[in-house]
Amino acid sequence: MPPKKAAPKKLHELAPEVRVGLKIDDISKKTYIVGKQFATGGFGRIHTCTEDGKSQQMVMKIEPSTNGPLLTEVVVFNRILKKDMIENYKKAKKIQWIGLPHLIANGYFTYNNEKMRYMIIPKYATSLEAVREANGGSLSAKDSLTVADCVLGALEYLHDSDYAHADVKAANILLEKPNDFSSAVLVDFGLAHRTTNNVDKPDKKRAHNGTCIFTSTDAHRGNNPSFRGDVEILAYNLIMWISGSLPWLSLEASPDKVFEAKQKFVGGLPGTLQSILTNQPAPVAGCITTMFDVSRKTDYTHKVDMAKLRKKVTEAAQSASTGAQKKPKMTPSRDTTATPKRKSQRAPRVESEDEEEEEKKEVEIKPKKKVQRSRKVVEDDDEEEEVIIPKSTRSRKTKEEGTPRSFNLGMTSSTATSDRVAKKIEMKYKRLATNKPSLVPVTVADASSCESQYESNEPGPSSRVVKKRTSEERDANGEVQLKTPALVSPDVKKTKYKSGISSATKASPTELRRVPGVRNFPKGRRSMIIKETSARYQEKRATRNTKPTFDDSSCSSEV
Numbered sequence: 001m002p003p004k005k006a007a008p009k010k011l012h013e014l015a016p017e018v019r020v021g022l023k024i025d026d027i028s029k030k031t032y033i034v035g036k037q038f039a040t041g042g043f044g045r046i047h048t049c050t051e052d053g054k055s056q057q058m059v060m061k062i063e064p065s066t067n068g069p070l071l072t073e074v075v076v077f078n079r080i081l082k083k084d085m086i087e088n089y090k091k092a093k094k095i096q097w098i099g100l101p102h103l104i105a106n107g108y109f110t111y112n113n114e115k116m117r118y119m120i121i122p123k124y125a126t127s128l129e130a131v132r133e134a135n136g137g138s139l140s141a142k143d144s145l146t147v148a149d150c151v152l153g154a155l156e157y158l159h160d161s162d163y164a165h166a167d168v169k170a171a172n173i174l175l176e177k178p179n180d181f182s183s184a185v186l187v188d189f190g191l192a193h194r195t196t197n198n199v200d201k202p203d204k205k206r207a208h209n210g211t212c213i214f215t216s217t218d219a220h221r222g223n224n225p226s227f228r229g230d231v232e233i234l235a236y237n238l239i240m241w242i243s244g245s246l247p248w249l250s251l252e253a254s255p256d257k258v259f260e261a262k263q264k265f266v267g268g269l270p271g272t273l274q275s276i277l278t279n280q281p282a283p284v285a286g287c288i289t290t291m292f293d294v295s296r297k298t299d300y301t302h303k304v305d306m307a308k309l310r311k312k313v314t315e316a317a318q319s320a321s322t323g324a325q326k327k328p329k330m331t332p333s334r335d336t337t338a339t340p341k342r343k344s345q346r347a348p349r350v351e352s353e354d355e356e357e358e359e360k361k362e363v364e365i366k367p368k369k370k371v372q373r374s375r376k377v378v379e380d381d382d383e384e385e386e387v388i389i390p391k392s393t394r395s396r397k398t399k400e401e402g403t404p405r406s407f408n409l410g411m412t413s414s415t416a417t418s419d420r421v422a423k424k425i426e427m428k429y430k431r432l433a434t435n436k437p438s439l440v441p442v443t444v445a446d447a448s449s450c451e452s453q454y455e456s457n458e459p460g461p462s463s464r465v466v467k468k469r470t471s472e473e474r475d476a477n478g479e480v481q482l483k484t485p486a487l488v489s490p491d492v493k494k495t496k497y498k499s500g501i502s503s504a505t506k507a508s509p510t511e512l513r514r515v516p517g518v519r520n521f522p523k524g525r526r527s528m529i530i531k532e533t534s535a536r537y538q539e540k541r542a543t544r545n546t547k548p549t550f551d552d553s554s555c556s557s558e559v
């Protein structure tokens with residue numbers, strides 16, 4: 001008998017809920033009291049907390065001690081973000097303030113027999129992402145550049161300490177004071193990377209690490225995070241904050257395409273950027289272009305002249321505030337849907353050896369090696385591959401809705417198709433969110449069989465079949481084959497299909513690629529999996545064709 005296959009190991013666990021009021025005695029002899037949970041991180045819980053006898057609110061991040069993400073952060077905080085380290089730096093640089101949190105305490109406690117890691121840092125008022133969302137998806141150029149200046153200051157400190165942040169984005173920027181953009185603090189060091197051993201040698205395992213729509217060229221290539229990469233990431237963010245969008249938003253499920261679109265975009269600078277920021281004063285686009293230039297011209301391991309860059313940013317911020325009085329508000333396709341935190345786009349993190357070494361020293365419990373931060377984990381099944389519809393990209397107003405698309409840069413016709421696809425996905429998730437019957441893709445052949453099912457039974461749900469086929473063809477047996485997936489109600493899909501995508505579609509790489517939302521699989525790159533999946537289904541179909549008694553509907557043993 002073949003040996004039983006072991007259940008796949010969980011990479012990380014969500015922290016169990018810790019009771020409010022729990023007292024934790026810290027190694028520093030201080031006692032901290034756990035307050036309410038107010039946010040959830042990748043796998044941890046984020047609580048308020050106070051020191052016993054004091055009222056000052058702080059933040060406590062808690063994760064099971066075997067998890068990697070908080071451990072990585074704790075290592076970074078202990079290495080470079082202790083209060084005295086930051087104070088010394090401020091003194092040396094003669095600066096009053098720096099947009100970084102400092103470590104207040106960290107350690108372990110046992111809760112319900114489970115060893116938990118905690119870390120305490122100052123509490124901030126709000127996240128920039130929340131402000132952006134509340135503002136309809138964008139921020140003024142002046143506010144964006146004010147934040148960028150704080151972020152560059154924070155990055156300068158990190159870079160001087162030989163760390164790259166690698167995940168700058170609005171969700172990882174907090175405001176000390178609400179509505180004061182000059183109080184922006186860069187947080188979340190879960191992907192921060194010590195650069196001392198960086199060599200310009202891409203590793204495919206690391207390709208696209210970070211948050212896909214913002215990540216750097218270095219990360220897309222598979223290099224470890226770099227200083228120049230942080231500047232490039234910030235530049236993408238600035239475009240997002242100011243215009244409310246990015247040309248490759250709808251492609252985010254395909255990191256290779258995102259990378260390609262970014263390359264075209266950067267290659268077409270300054271024109272590509274100017275055509276997005278049409279209503280902004282020239283120095284705004286000029287400053288972002290400079291960021292890309294600096295990033296391109298800096299060697300992989302070299303540091304960036306932050307002082308020079310910050311000067312440019314401050315000048316642009318000034319011109320934006322004067323420009324704002326003269327110029328009308330820009331009209332890019334801003335939608336009110338906030339971009340989600342996009343944690344799920346974080347590719348699995350491959351940790352560097354030096355960090356692993358450090359971590360081993362720091363904890364007795366050996367951490368799991370790969371830090372998989374993505375939470376859109378697909379159960380891997382031996383038989384079938386699950387095809388995942390990604391979470392909403394973001395809604396965009398179309399021309400038909402009366403709002404001109406603001407840009408379409410560096411994009412191919414397939415990008416335009418992806419745009420439409422993204423919109424469909426967006427609508428699907430909106431329906432899901434409002435609990436209305438949603439439509440899910442099935443193939444034409446599947447839809448036909450569903451129709452016949454309903455013919456013989458009760459009428460199906462009103463949304464049961466939407467014939468969205470653009471073309472169809474018949475196979476050798478005269479059966480309708482799938483060219484484009486159709487949509488059926490989730491009930492129908494649930495009862496009949498596991499993924500809603502037929503074996504015929506899965507047998508064809510071309511058809512598979514057309515399925516809206518087919519995205520990266522956890523085990524590898526899209527193309528590779530598509531090839532594997534289609535090969536397997538081609539084989540299945542070939543076998544089926546040699547067995548005339550085989551019933552096609554049952555073979556929809558769908559993924």
Ligand SMILES: Nc1ncnc2c1ncn2[C@@H]1O[C@H](COP(=O)(O)OP(=O)(O)OP(=O)(O)O)[C@@H](O)[C@H]1O
Nearest residue numbers: 039040041042046059122123124127171188190343
């Ligand atoms: N110090 C803080 N003050 C106020 N809010 C905070 C603080 N730290 C985190 N938050 C809130 O919690 C959210 C998640 O925090 P954070 O990104 O640090 O968690 P995480 O576990 O690192 O998540 P992930 O790595 O998966 O993005 C933030 O977007 C913010 O809203």
